[in-house]
Amino acid sequence: MEFKGTPFHSHSSANNATRWWYAWDRYLVPDMFSGVEEEIRAIRTTGAMIDMSPLPKAEIAGAGAAALLDRLITRSIASMEIGHAIYTPLCAESGHVVSDGLVLRIAENVYRLSGDSAVEWCERHAKGFDVTIRDVTDEVGILSLQGPNSTLTLEKATGESWDKFRFSRIRKAIIGGAEVDVVRQGFTGELGYEIWLNREDGAAVWAAVRRAGQDFGIVPAGEYAADIARVEAGIILIRADYTGAGPELQFAHGVLDGENLVTPRELGLERLVDLSKSDFVGKAALEAQGANGHAANGFTGLVFDTDEIYALYRRANASPNLCPRVRWQAMKLVREGRVVGRATSVTWSPTVGAIIGFACLGAELIEVGRTDIQAEWTDETGRVLGLVSTRQVATPFTALKRSA
Helix, strand or coil: CCCECCCCHHHHHHHCCCCEEEEECCEEEEEECCCHHHHHHHHHHCEEEEECCCCCEEEEECCCHHHHHHHHECCCCCCCCCCEEEEEEEECCCCCEEEEEEEEEEECCEEEEECCCHHHHHHHCCCCCCCEEEECCCCEEEEEEECCCHHHHHHHHHCCCCCCCCCCEEEEEEECCEEEEEECCCCCCCCEEEEEEEHHHHHHHHHHHHHHHHHHCEEECCHHHHHHHHHHCCCCCECCCECCCCCCCCCCCCCCCHHHCCCCCCCCCHHHCCCCCCCCCCHHHHHHHHHHCCCCEEEEEEEECHHHHHHHHHHCCCCCCCCCCCCCCCEEEEECCEEEEEEEEEEEECCCCEEEEEEEEEHHHCCCCCCCCEEEEECCCCCEEEEEEEEEECCCCCCCCCCC
């Protein structure tokens, strides 16, 4: 595969002191600019600029755009106004989640859908709808501005007030001489914004935001820090924590496993399923699940015993490289000698000061404070080193401020 840069590549490559890069589908984005702990600290205390451009984006336009999207997503968009964004799952007929992401209404009959499988899934179901579907991933960049000082930075970059701009709203602005769409959203749990822009405007927008943020401690942050931040915020991620039920995707960081399919209820997203809608893909299966009264599985937070992990490496005479980054390969969870689930997105959290992650378990085994389930700890090559104690905790691991 031939990799390419995002709209911000000229600036991000010039500012990447570590020369660590991350392959996100067919794009290269910085993995770390200066140091992961410094970048996490900036996200939590001042602010950071994060390149999210490789996120798949489909643009659906035409008289049938609203009807197609209403057919594909679990939420109703009947009351969705221009300038609004909603977060939603998309399901297969089986009721399993294909992907989750944002729907943005940017004009009368124009919507954008972000998330894995967005383009393929729309095209697969578009027959009979008066729509045009375009993959705009390459032509539309996203600069995520996240952290406590993000509003101050945005105000300086635009010369406008943003203090009354509500969560999940979209507003046009001029940054660096370019017209952009600003979405009050983010992936870190912090107060923040996503700046959607045309590819050709990437360099100008990056430079303008960087200048505006200098007085407020804003720094560039890479995917390493962004991934840790989303785990700290309790955000479940497709491919890292569950397998999407849509078109098969090949990627370098994990294994797609049919056993890791999930429903919205198992992701804790049942509030985003509107069974009063006339119909949508997966409705019948989700209605049947609702009749059962519970989810088969669910996700909860885990904290791992770091001392026990160190001891395993010492016994194996191996370098204790505990969590070089967020692990996208699951570890088995064991209770009384029996595999009862999996641990995902395991990572060292500088904010929490512990190794944390998610547990996918049978609903009957989820209980905050529970300590009788162990993780089968593996090293970076997948070699099993032994069992490690865990403790179940509520998520998010850090207080969410994004919608404050």
